[in-house]
Amino acid sequence: MSSTPLQAIADNSDKLVTTLERPRERIVKSAIELFRQHGIKGVGVDAIAEAAGSNKMTLYRHFGCKDDLVCECLKQVSSEKERIWTDLENTYPGDPAKQLRGWVDEAAQRIFNDLRGCDLVNAAVEIKEAGHPAQKVIMDAKKAHVQHLVELCRMAGVQQYEQLAQALVLLVEGARVCGQSIGIEGPQQRLKQTCDALIDAFSKH
Amino acid sequence: MSSTPLQAIADNSDKLVTTLERPRERIVKSAIELFRQHGIKGVGVDAIAEAAGSNKMTLYRHFGCKDDLVCECLKQVSSEKERIWTDLENTYPGDPAKQLRGWVDEAAQRIFNDLRGCDLVNAAVEIKEAGHPAQKVIMDAKKAHVQHLVELCRMAGVQQYEQLAQALVLLVEGARVCGQSIGIEGPQQRLKQTCDALIDAFSKH
DNA sequence: TTGGGACGTTACTGACCGGTAACACACATT
DNA sequence: AATGTGTGTTACCGGTCAGTAACGTCCCAA
Numbered sequence: 109m110s111s112t113p114l115q116a117i118a119d120n121s122d123k124l125v126t127t128l129e130r131p132r133e134r135i136v137k138s139a140i141e142l143f144r145q146h147g148i149k150g151v152g153v154d155a156i157a158e159a160a161g162s163n164k165m166t167l168y169r170h171f172g173c174k175d176d177l178v179c180e181c182l183k184q185v186s187s188e189k190e191r192i193w194t195d196l197e198n199t200y201p202g203d204p205a206k207q208l209r210g211w212v213d214e215a216a217q218r219i220f221n222d223l224r225g226c227d228l229v230n231a232a233v234e235i236k237e238a239g240h241p242a243q244k245v246i247m248d249a250k251k252a253h254v255q256h257l258v259e260l261c262r263m264a265g266v267q268q269y270e271q272l273a274q275a276l277v278l279l280v281e282g283a284r285v286c287g288q289s290i291g292i293e294g295p296q297q298r299l300k301q302t303c304d305a306l307i308d309a310f311s312k313h
Numbered sequence: 314m315s316s317t318p319l320q321a322i323a324d325n326s327d328k329l330v331t332t333l334e335r336p337r338e339r340i341v342k343s344a345i346e347l348f349r350q351h352g353i354k355g356v357g358v359d360a361i362a363e364a365a366g367s368n369k370m371t372l373y374r375h376f377g378c379k380d381d382l383v384c385e386c387l388k389q390v391s392s393e394k395e396r397i398w399t400d401l402e403n404t405y406p407g408d409p410a411k412q413l414r415g416w417v418d419e420a421a422q423r424i425f426n427d428l429r430g431c432d433l434v435n436a437a438v439e440i441k442e443a444g445h446p447a448q449k450v451i452m453d454a455k456k457a458h459v460q461h462l463v464e465l466c467r468m469a470g471v472q473q474y475e476q477l478a479q480a481l482v483l484l485v486e487g488a489r490v491c492g493q494s495i496g497i498e499g500p501q502q503r504l505k506q507t508c509d510a511l512i513d514a515f516s517k518h
Numbered sequence: 519t520t521g522g523g524a525c526g527t528t529a530c531t532g533a534c535c536g537g538t539a540a541c542a543c544a545c546a547t548t
Numbered sequence: 549a550a551t552g553t554g555t556g557t558t559a560c561c562g563g564t565c566a567g568t569a570a571c572g573t574c575c576c577a578a
């Protein structure tokens with residue numbers, strides 16, 4: 109190679125990460141993407157390091173083992189998911205009812221554009237070893253997400269806010285997983301209408 | 314071993330299958346159970362053969378490769394799932410409305426008793442290789458299941474039967490997947506009430 | 519200028535996995 | 549008694565995987 113390492117990364121178009129980030133960030137980003145494409149057990153650490161324009165040794169210097177890297181990826185994914193709540197607050201400031209509709213729109217759009225399902229759910233399906241550290245990450249993230257939605261329904265003035273929030277979570281999670289197993293023609297196509305009708309019904313009384 | 318092979322199987326309590334079935338059936342049953350416990354990619358063919366009280370050679374004589382065995386397992390699982398429709402018809406003969414409630418009861422009960430999710434969905438999450446034969450098995454089974462429920466809703470006299478059926482599928486699939494990722498305290502706890510209320514709402518007009 | 523920390527490269531280990539070959543054995547049918 | 553089918557046993561192959569060791573390189577800060 110005649111170019112410097114960073115230039116080599118930037119020049120090499122088959123690498124997943126071409127920014128000037130540090131190896132650690134590139135590794136996490138590449139791992140998230142590869143896990144999405146092939147599943148956690150379907151990707152080796154070598155492939156992750158290579159996609160990040162790095163190498164296995166550097167990966168293991170930052171993450172003691174593959175499981176730790178998996179946990180870090182899931183934490184990053186869940187913290188990115190958390191951003192939706194502030195985004196909704198910024199888009200519809202002080203209007204929780206519209207924020208709730210916005211949440212449904214977001215979910216329906218994501219399901220329409222991507223049939224690969226939720227990273228956290230997919231990880232939960234793959235990781236069955238009892239006591240695996242990733243399970244706590246997944247559980248905590250999902251519980252927080254549900255709690256946020258419960259709170260949003262409450263703020264929107266829905267009397268039975270908990271029931272509504274839980275039903276909406278079931279619908280959206282079911283929709284994501286139906287897209288994955290049934291494909292594009294699954295029953296998730298009408299998700300938005302169903303959720304909107306449900307919100308209407310809960311908002312009346 | 315002093316006993317005959319069949320006796321050895323029956324005596325050996327750490328084997329998953331102790332019946333007098335032929336090796337092929339024992340292998341499929343053991344594979345289904347092990348896939349449930351550890352995931353498809355988490356189980357090797359050696360472990361399956363051993364759990365079935367058989368061996369790898371016999372396994373490969375019946376199934377050309379592991380993927381074929383996976384497909385056979387999924388077909389068996391889906392055909393067992395199909396039995397619910399005739400069971401419901403036998404339990405509530407000529408009463409599709411009660412059959413629909415029975416379907417909800419069944420789903421809620423299963424989710425309450427088992428947090429491991431749907432075998433077909435779990436397989437769909439794990440198997441990402443494009444064109445993998447198992448994907449068609451999964452898709453066909455899921456589509457048939459949805460279609461059966463649509464038909465049941467229609468028979469039950471629901472005007473918007475397709476909407477109701479699809480919403481119910483989303484709720485139930487979401488509930489199963491929530492149990493898996495969130496655990497026992499997830500929003501799937503109120504599945505039955507939510508489904509019943511939804512059926513009520515759709516039955517009025 | 520010189521140290522040191524971060525990173526890259528190569529090579530390796532031991533375990534596991536999917537799949538196959540060769541041979542031995544039991545049993546039912548004829 | 550002979551035959552063929554289904555099955556069990558052992559050993560092996562090539563590949564992949566997670567993880568480690570040793571060494572070399574780059575670059576920044578003191």
